Amino acid sequence: ETGVTQTPRHLVMGMTNKKSLKCEQHLGHNAMYWYKQSAKKPLELMFVYSLEERVENNSVPSRFSPECPNSSHLFLHLHTLQPEDSALYLCASSQERTGKMNTEAFFGQGTRLTVV
Amino acid sequence: ILNVEQSPQSLHVQEGDSTNFTCSFPSSNFYALHWYRWETAKSPEALFVMTLNGDEKKKGRISATLNTKEGYSYLYIKGSQPEDSATYLCAFNPMGGADGLTFGKGTHLIIQP
Numbered sequence: 518e519t520g521v522t523q524t525p526r527h528l529v530m531g532m533t534n535k536k537s538l539k540c541e542q543h544l545g546h547n548a549m550y551w552y553k554q555s556a557k558k559p560l561e562l563m564f565v566y567s568l569e570e571r572v573e574n575n576s577v578p579s580r581f582s583p584e585c586p587n588s589s590h591l592f593l594h595l596h597t598l599q600p601e602d603s604a605l606y607l608c609a610s611s612q613e614r615t616g617k618m619n620t621e622a623f624f625g626q627g628t629r630l631t632v633v
Numbered sequence: 634i635l636n637v638e639q640s641p642q643s644l645h646v647q648e649g650d651s652t653n654f655t656c657s658f659p660s661s662n663f664y665a666l667h668w669y670r671w672e673t674a675k676s677p678e679a680l681f682v683m684t685l686n687g688d689e690k691k692k693g694r695i696s697a698t699l700n701t702k703e704g705y706s707y708l709y710i711k712g713s714q715p716e717d718s719a720t721y722l723c724a725f726n727p728m729g730g731a732d733g734l735t736f737g738k739g740t741h742l743i744i745q746p
Contacts, residue, residue: 521676550733559637560677560722562733573733607677621667621679622734 520544523608523625530598531633538593538628540608549591550609550622551583560607566591567613598632605629635659637725639737646713646744653709654740656723660704664728668697668708671739672719680708680721713744 520543530536542549551563565573566585580602582594591608609622638657646652658666668680681690686701694711710717720741724734 552736557738559738560724560734560736562735565733575733621682622669622677623679624669624676626674626676 521608521610521623521625523606523628525628526626527629527631529631529633530595532598532600534598535594535596537595538606538608538630540591540593540625542589542591542608542610542623544610544612544623546610546612546623547588548611548613549585549588550611551591551593552607552609552624553604554607554627555601555604564593595630598630600632603631635725635727635735637723637735637737639721639723639740641740642738643741644743646710646742648713648715648744648746650713651709651711652713652742653707654721654742656706656708656737658704658706658723658725659727660702662727663701663704663725665726666699666701666706667724667726667734668706669722669724670719671722677722708740710742713742715744715746718742718744 522541524539548567550565552560554560562575563577564583569585580597584592605627607627608625611622612620640655666683669677671677681697683699688699690697696709699706720739722739724736
């Protein structure tokens, strides 16, 4: 248990569905992140929230929509996804002292998403 | 585009042997270099966060070194054990950029009994 919980662990959705991934951190951190891992690719940063404000959108298509209602919760809303969006989606949190990620990140176990 | 390279991609090591692998990263605008261990069906777990050139950190049988001037870091495992089998990821955090980490593809380590 790393203190970062993601639900669901597995998700199968059709291309016309709308679903949401949820992440909750119990570590008192002030920054949260979404990463994506596709087959044979490195972990790719998608979104960064610092103090509940989005500070980075790493050229992610608008069919992915993040939401950070408070410092403990992070959502990734999904709609009209494509089969190539099938991947492992990881949430992470950290404590940023100076606005830079010089402290370790704590990761959830991820949501394995399959788009059919 | 930041480029973080790890080598080798995969590695088979006999139990009891020592091993090491490499991470290379941009030498300009360096801020921090992270190492994570990712076991199958688990979350990536931080091993080290390194910020200073010449840093050397150790956790049990695992250690890491950092050369920010030439842009590389080594991870060493002494006396490998089966529980060391995992994917080892390094991640780069640049100075002046946006927050978040740029990861390498990882080194997949298998310890053979």
